[in-house]
Amino acid sequence: MNRLFLSLIFLFTFSFAKGQIHEIGVFAGGSNFVGDVGSMTYLHPNEFAYGLIYKWNKSTRHSWRASIKNIKITADDDQSKDERRKQRDYDFENTIKELSLGLEFNFFEFNLHDMDRQITPYVFLGLSYTIYDGLYIIDNGTTVEKKSDSSHGTLSIPMAVGVKSNITPNLVLGFEISPRYSFADNIDGSFPKNEGLQNLRFGNINSNDWYMVSGFTLTYTFGNKPCYCD
Secondary structure, three states, rough: OHHHHHHHHHHHHHHHOOOOEEEEEEEEEEEEEOOOOOOOOOOOOOEEEEEEEEEEEEEOOOOOOOOOEEEEEEHHHHHOHHHHHHHHEEEEEEEEEEEEEEEEEEOOOOOOOOOOEEEEEEEEEEEEEEEEEOOOOEEOOOOEEEEEEEEEEEEEEEEEEEEEEEEEEEEEEEEEEEEEEOOOOOOOOOOOOHHHHHHHOOOOOOOOOOOEEEEEEEEEOOOOOHHHHH
């Protein structure tokens, strides 16, 4: 996935460098899971997430955005307010590798060639491909085992709300909160895909898994003055 992301960056850079402005940088923040195991609070980061981010700014109001992230996910029934989950006492750990593409929209004009300090809220909507371990849980009554059958891939829908500002002429600092709705229900081991493990399924089979990513972005801007600045 790292090679795919770097190839994507080079493709955009060399194809559209004339008359465009680009951003490339890093993301660092926290993550948490919302599903059939652990707390049902949507925003309570308890693990670390990091990655790379690229933006191709098409105007002062919108940009195409690509990112690749490594997101650690853990959850523990002990952290839930639901007494039934506390009594069950399941927990799990998984790692999500995510490649995302989408559109970022600025509420105010954000001209990266303007040397004055600027700030704007923004929203993002896109589509992600995620890779994770397909987990299942074996409860023997006295012991609980967490196992993985294989790696799985699925789509998810990342959404984000955030705010950003140009802290120097070439550096943009942002902060965002981003829920992800996945098209999977086995990130936590509650709904293994393997037909031979059907008897190990539990939880709400009509609700897919969510995971949250929140944190900071720091990007470096480069490129020629685009036509929207004339």
